[in-house]
Amino acid sequence: MERRNFIKSICAATAVAAVASPSALLAKDTPKGGNVLTYDAAVAAITGGKVVTDSDKVKLTVPEIAENGAVVPVKVNVESPMTDADHVKAIHILTTKNGNARSADIMLTPMNAKGYFATRIKLAGTQDVVALVELSDGSFLRAAKPVKVTIGGCG
Amino acid sequence: MAEARKSMIKFKPKKFKVGDVIKVDFIVIHPMETGTRKDKKTGKIKPAKYIDSITFSLDGKPFTSMKVWETVSTNPYFSVNMKVLGKGKITVDYTDNTGEKNSKSKKLKPKG
Numbered sequence: 001m002e003r004r005n006f007i008k009s010i011c012a013a014t015a016v017a018a019v020a021s022p023s024a025l026l027a028k029d030t031p032k033g034g035n036v037l038t039y040d041a042a043v044a045a046i047t048g049g050k051v052v053t054d055s056d057k058v059k060l061t062v063p064e065i066a067e068n069g070a071v072v073p074v075k076v077n078v079e080s081p082m083t084d085a086d087h088v089k090a091i092h093i094l095t096t097k098n099g100n101a102r103s104a105d106i107m108l109t110p111m112n113a114k115g116y117f118a119t120r121i122k123l124a125g126t127q128d129v130v131a132l133v134e135l136s137d138g139s140f141l142r143a144a145k146p147v148k149v150t151i152g153g154c155g
Numbered sequence: 156m157a158e159a160r161k162s163m164i165k166f167k168p169k170k171f172k173v174g175d176v177i178k179v180d181f182i183v184i185h186p187m188e189t190g191t192r193k194d195k196k197t198g199k200i201k202p203a204k205y206i207d208s209i210t211f212s213l214d215g216k217p218f219t220s221m222k223v224w225e226t227v228s229t230n231p232y233f234s235v236n237m238k239v240l241g242k243g244k245i246t247v248d249y250t251d252n253t254g255e256k257n258s259k260s261k262k263l264k265p266k267g
Contacts, residue, residue, distance in 0.1 A: 103227055106219065112219060113237065114236040116236045117234065117235055119233050
């Protein structure tokens with residue numbers, strides 16, 4: 001047990017592109033500066049390898065073309081009764097080609113009344129924006145949309 | 156606590172009743188520096204400085220929380236919905252990766 005903890009602390013300290021363990025929610029700082037985490041590693045860290053289903057219940061709104069990659073509006077609306085028994089637990093905003101695939105995680109509760117979240121993110125270039133949704137029953141849904149970026153936004 | 160950073164909580168619509176579902180928007184002036192950009196004058200990398208955690212509470216009880224990364228835009232905007240149960244105070248607490256902590260509150264005043 002002690003040796004495992006020791007190795008874990010080494011892994012955290014070396015700051016190499018993320019080892020995707022379910023507890024490693026954060027991308028790691030690299031010596032060059034900036035967090036690095038691939039889309040696949042991010043999904044694995046979030047879902048722990050669980051099945052993710054593409055679903056029409058997740059409405060993802062992004063512009064088809066973003067003139068300014070530094071400010072891309074993202075809106076997510078998940079069809080959900082948002083009751084204690086059945087609600088959106090979390091919405092994860094991811095991108096497929098940014099150096100750090102994660103943008104934001106939003107943990108909702110029934111008090112939110114709607115599975116809705118909006119923000120503005122940076123896109124380093126043309127890529128997909130992905131809404132990865134965790135429901136209260138532990139299942140995962142997804143919606144993805146491509147955004148064409150004419151001027152990249154250092155993501 | 157004096158607010159070190161400019162931020163704003165907005166309710167949409169501005170006028171609402173108990174039982175309504177409103178939008179709660181939060182906007183804050185923050186560089187959201189990625190840690191990958193060079194300062195053109197010094198040639199050195201600007202250190203990462205970005206909001207990494209936000210909690211929305213009603214009368215001290217959290218109802219929404221967020222983990223945020225440097226990939227969110229500068230001067231970030233966040234929007235969620237909330238059911239109005241009565242009068243109260245909405246507080247947004249947020250921290251950044253350098254440990255800077257801030258807080259913004261707004262009274263919730265439903266009409267009728």
